[in-house]
Amino acid sequence: xxxxxxxxxxxxxxxxxxxxxxxxACAQEYGWPEGMGGxxxxxxxxxxxxxxxxxxxxxxxTELCILCAPRTRQGLEPACVKHCMAACMKYGKxxxxxxxxxxxxxxxxxxxxx
Amino acid sequence: MTKGxxxxxxxxxxxxxxxxxxxxxxxxxxxxxxxxxxxxxDPEHPWNQGRLCSRCLAMxxxxxxxxxxxxxxxxxxxxxxxxxxxxSWDEAFDLIENKLGKIREDYGPExxxxxxxxxxxxxxxxxxxxYAYGSPNVMFALSGIACYSxxxxxxxxxxxxxxxxxxxxxxxKRYEDPRYQVPECIVVxxxxxxxxxxxxxxxxxxxxxxxxxxxxxxxxxxxSWFASRAEKWLRLRPGTDGALAMGFLNVxxxxxxxxxxxxxxxxxxxxxxxxxxGKLLRESDWVEGGSPVNFVVWDTARQAPAIWDSQQLExxxxxxxxxxxxxxxxxxxxxxxxxxxxxxxxxxxxxxxxPVERVSEITWVPPKDIIEAARLYARSKPAAIHWGVPIDxxxxxxxxxxxxxxxxxxxxxxxxxxxxxxxxxxxxxxAYALPGAKGVIKLKSKEDDEKRIGADQxxxxxxxxxxxxxxxxxxxxxxxxxxxxxxxxxxxxxxxAGIGLDPKRxxxxxxxxxxxxxxxxxxxxxTQLADVxxxxxxxxxxxxxxxxxxxxxxxxKAITVGECKPDIEINFELAKRFxxxxxxxxxxxxxxxxxxxxxxxxxxxxxxxxxxPPEGHPSHPYHRFEKGLLxxxxxxxFQTPSGKVELYSVLREEWGLEPVAHYEEPPFTPISQPELxxxxxxxxxxxxxxxxxxxxxxxNIPWLREIDPDPVxxxxxxxxxxxxxxxxxxxxxxxxxxxxxxxxxxxxVVPEWMVMTAHGWWFPEEPGEEPSLFGVWKxxxxxxxxxxxxxxxxxxxPIKHLxxxxxxxxxxxxxxxxx
Ligand code: SF4
Ligand code: SF4
Ligand code: SF4
Numbered sequence: 001x002x003x004x005x006x007x008x009x010x011x012x013x014x015x016x017x018x019x020x021x022x023x024x025a026c027a028q029e030y031g032w033p034e035g036m037g038g039x040x041x042x043x044x045x046x047x048x049x050x051x052x053x054x055x056x057x058x059x060x061x062t063e064l065c066i067l068c069a070p071r072t073r074q075g076l077e078p079a080c081v082k083h084c085m086a087a088c089m090k091y092g093k094x095x096x097x098x099x100x101x102x103x104x105x106x107x108x109x110x111x112x113x114x
Numbered sequence: 115m116t117k118g119x120x121x122x123x124x125x126x127x128x129x130x131x132x133x134x135x136x137x138x139x140x141x142x143x144x145x146x147x148x149x150x151x152x153x154x155x156d157p158e159h160p161w162n163q164g165r166l167c168s169r170c171l172a173m174x175x176x177x178x179x180x181x182x183x184x185x186x187x188x189x190x191x192x193x194x195x196x197x198x199x200x201x202s203w204d205e206a207f208d209l210i211e212n213k214l215g216k217i218r219e220d221y222g223p224e225x226x227x228x229x230x231x232x233x234x235x236x237x238x239x240x241x242x243x244x245y246a247y248g249s250p251n252v253m254f255a256l257s258g259i260a261c262y263s264x265x266x267x268x269x270x271x272x273x274x275x276x277x278x279x280x281x282x283x284x285x286x287k288r289y290e291d292p293r294y295q296v297p298e299c300i301v302v303x304x305x306x307x308x309x310x311x312x313x314x315x316x317x318x319x320x321x322x323x324x325x326x327x328x329x330x331x332x333x334x335x336x337x338s339w340f341a342s343r344a345e346k347w348l349r350l351r352p353g354t355d356g357a358l359a360m361g362f363l364n365v366x367x368x369x370x371x372x373x374x375x376x377x378x379x380x381x382x383x384x385x386x387x388x389x390x391x392g393k394l395l396r397e398s399d400w401v402e403g404g405s406p407v408n409f410v411v412w413d414t415a416r417q418a419p420a421i422w423d424s425q426q427l428e429x430x431x432x433x434x435x436x437x438x439x440x441x442x443x444x445x446x447x448x449x450x451x452x453x454x455x456x457x458x459x460x461x462x463x464x465x466x467x468x469p470v471e472r473v474s475e476i477t478w479v480p481p482k483d484i485i486e487a488a489r490l491y492a493r494s495k496p497a498a499i500h501w502g503v504p505i506d507x508x509x510x511x512x513x514x515x516x517x518x519x520x521x522x523x524x525x526x527x528x529x530x531x532x533x534x535x536x537x538x539x540x541x542x543x544x545a546y547a548l549p550g551a552k553g554v555i556k557l558k559s560k561e562d563d564e565k566r567i568g569a570d571q572x573x574x575x576x577x578x579x580x581x582x583x584x585x586x587x588x589x590x591x592x593x594x595x596x597x598x599x600x601x602x603x604x605x606x607x608x609x610x611a612g613i614g615l616d617p618k619r620x621x622x623x624x625x626x627x628x629x630x631x632x633x634x635x636x637x638x639x640x641t642q643l644a645d646v647x648x649x650x651x652x653x654x655x656x657x658x659x660x661x662x663x664x665x666x667x668x669x670x671k672a673i674t675v676g677e678c679k680p681d682i683e684i685n686f687e688l689a690k691r692f693x694x695x696x697x698x699x700x701x702x703x704x705x706x707x708x709x710x711x712x713x714x715x716x717x718x719x720x721x722x723x724x725x726x727p728p729e730g731h732p733s734h735p736y737h738r739f740e741k742g743l744l745x746x747x748x749x750x751x752f753q754t755p756s757g758k759v760e761l762y763s764v765l766r767e768e769w770g771l772e773p774v775a776h777y778e779e780p781p782f783t784p785i786s787q788p789e790l791x792x793x794x795x796x797x798x799x800x801x802x803x804x805x806x807x808x809x810x811x812x813x814n815i816p817w818l819r820e821i822d823p824d825p826v827x828x829x830x831x832x833x834x835x836x837x838x839x840x841x842x843x844x845x846x847x848x849x850x851x852x853x854x855x856x857x858x859x860x861x862x863v864v865p866e867w868m869v870m871t872a873h874g875w876w877f878p879e880e881p882g883e884e885p886s887l888f889g890v891w892k893x894x895x896x897x898x899x900x901x902x903x904x905x906x907x908x909x910x911x912p913i914k915h916l917x918x919x920x921x922x923x924x925x926x927x928x929x930x931x932x933x
Contacts, residue, residue: 015325018339018805019168020805020821021165024168027817028171028817029152045862055863057339082165083165
């Protein structure tokens with residue numbers, strides 16, 4: 001049985017712009033070589049009726065995300081969260097984030113392997 | 115600030131080179147043993163509040179890159195052969211002084227062009243060097259100077275000052291400031307969110323505002339991020355922005371959605387236009403000895419003409435009640451009688467040429483959407499318009515901008531909280547001559563300016579833009595008429611890969627010159643063609659100041675890399691050598707002079723980091739035209755020839771150009787080129803923004819390149835299917851000027867009738883010497899765009915609306931060619 005999970009990342013993907021700051025922030029923080037990193041930004045293009053479409057970006061935490069334990073221990077925000085250009089990422093306790101999630105649509109809560 | 119053993123944290127401001135910014139993020143640079151180990155956003159800085167873009171977060175890979183130029187280089191082979199020798203700075207300076215000195219002696223200082231890319235913290239120092247050398251020919255190397263300056267110049271033509279979206283950037287507490295109001299609606303016009311902070315607006319401020327309730331109207335042929343979240347999205351045909359703006363005006367005027375008080379009080383709507391000549395009726399026409407700068411209105415109180423005094427900003431007689439409408443008979447000084455009508459009538463007649471149905475035919479936007487969007491904008495209070503560079507990138511840029519400027523003026527959104535707010539350089543501290551500002555760094559005399567290329571031909575170049583006209587300059591290199599060009603100084607300027615249209619012609623031009631110096635951070639396709647290459651620095655390796663809108667900021671040196679020198683230091687040394695009367699002894703002395711209006715010295719500014727102009731200062735909002743804060747004579751009004759917002763432009767009339775906003779079809783569209791369109795049926799739009807690149811930069815930064823590895827062309831699924839092109843395949847993009855290769859991204863983002871390509875592509879990993887020039891000919895889309903199609907006023911170029919065909923790259927043919 002895995003350890004109980006306590007912390008997660010809440011993403012408001014209504015506002016994620018696909019700026020990739022989170023991905024590079026993680027690479028910088030941990031010196032990841034090309035192709036590796038704690039977070040990957042995914043583009044989703046959804047076709048809608050009447051010739052419309054909706055463009056979404058979602059940062060996805062990989063197997064390498066450690067939820068910035070060395071930073072959070074010092075009371076700092078995770079590097080990706082801190083630099084997110086759209087301020088659409090939040091780090092916190094899963095139950096707090098889940099509560100916040102019920103406040104608006106287009107949210108996703110990640111609980112990385114960490 | 116310190117942390118850990120050898121770790122030092124330096125607080126500074128970003129502004130090129132490095133992330134490629136126009137903005138000014140506050141950052142904390144973590145330095146260990148003189149090396150940058152990490153960079154973070156400064157949470158206390160009001161600009162970015164701790165955030166930072168991907169390019170800035172990759173600064174460690176940029177600064178410590180193994181390919182950084184760290185010593186001056188001298189060419190030892192043929193131009194383009196890629197053979198270089200490292201030399202000392204002293205040798206480099208001597209060589210340049212010698213060569214450029216000789217050119218000045220033999221041909222005059224105007225024979226050397228000082229060329230910049232997107233200027234930022236380099237523009238001022240290029241001017242400093244050019245002016246010390248004596249050349250007026252500072253050139254922004256894009257055709258039609260088509261980035262930003264044209265918009266500034268065109269807005270100033272209408273209203274005397276530039277203005278931008280209000281995101282509370284004038285206040286230290288930003289959105290929390292009680293004077294601020296969140297816009298009810300923002301029109302995002304031809305702007306994506308590339309996070310490079312064009313217009314000196316941090317793109318994500320708009321997202322902050324969306325979270326606070328701002329609704330978005332997006333005007334864009336692409337389904338951009340904003341488009342997919344917009345209340346209204348108008349997918350217009352590229353290049354028809356002017357027609358759409360006229361359509362908006364049509365709805366707003368005919369539905370009475372404009373601010374009548376503003377029109378009466380603050381525009382030149384009442385001024386009379388002669389029906390015989392079609393020109394403004396001036397006091398000098400009307401009375402003997404009258405002033406040609408004063409204008410005439412029809413006073414309904416006296417049923418007679420009255421004079422608007424453009425100096426005093428009042429009528430010459432008391433209690434004038436000017437007519438806004440109607441046609442009147444006036445007897446002139448020479449005895450003739452002419453009829454004249456009001457600017458308001460002329461303007462409305464023009465606007466009525468653009469009924470919504472016609473605008474819909476031109477723009478391909480359904481009439482219903484035009485009407486609804488115009489109403490939403492006009493009824494939202496306040497509302498702001500934020501535009502992007504596509505507005506500059508069309509030959510009829512000025513009439514387009516006149517129409518858009520009229521929109522925010524007529525809806526009462528000028529210089530109000532949450533509207534389009536007049537943007538002045540903080541404290542009016544300005545380094546160099548920019549549109550609307552004179553600055554500390556100037557040409558020594560008016561005579562020095564006489565030979566500036568294109569200034570005699572183009573009005574805006576005599577009034578707002580102190581640059582050589584690029585297209586005319588390129589031609590003059592070949593024709594040598596009216597005088598020969600012998601040398602070029604290129605600083606952070608890469609015409610072969612980035613900023614130059616028809617880049618092979620730029621290669622020819624560079625090869626024709628006697629002496630070429632390039633200043634840059636990495637070798638690139640342009641530096642390969644220079645005689646001397648000087649290594650410049652990033653923002654972390656220099657002291658400087660940033661005065662571009664608000665706040666005023668200092669840039670503080672944190673590290674040194676190799677023998678790299680900041681642009682300003684390089685140019686300062688040479689300026690001293692070329693100009694015996696050069697006024698400053700050191701850089702800080704120059705900074706202090708530039709900063710003088712702020713009351714701060716450079717050291718003081720460094721200590722506090724940034725400074726906001728106080729309430730009551732002309733660079734602090736709001737309602738400045740009412741308070742007399744815009745004009746040197748402190749009279750309420752604007753810095754235009756009439757002192758009013760000019761719906762009918764006095765300057766344009768004087769330059770022999772159509773004075774009222776209107777639409778012109780661009781030169782290479784399916785409408786203007788139906789024959790060409792048969793062979794090249796797709797609209798080609800270029801300049802697809804990447805979040806990880808700034809124009810031609812950053813392809814060599816591993817963390818960034820992995821995110822956007824190949825030059826991309828966006829193709830609609832139906833178009834791709836009909837051409838048998840699959841996602842990820844390489845395709846040729848071709849027109850009558852050439853062809854180049856892109857990787858297909860099959861996407862709903864573009865319409866069926868258009869493709870969109872990235873720009874600025876070259877491959878730092880490929881051989882630098884000719885013919886490869888870092889593989890620049892493979893995917894540089896500028897090969898498909900001609901020079902020489904600037905607008906009537908010398909500004910704008912057809913960059914966003916060409917024609918092309920596309921087809922799959924034949925792998926076998928490729929393999930054959932490679933052998
Ligand atoms: S939380 Fe930390 S480790 Fe995880 S993705 Fe973000 S920056 Fe990387
Ligand atoms: S930094 Fe924020 S806005 Fe940018 S891609 Fe990551 S989650 Fe999205
Ligand atoms: S490009 Fe913009 S976000 Fe990036 S560092 Fe420069 S100012 Fe900041």
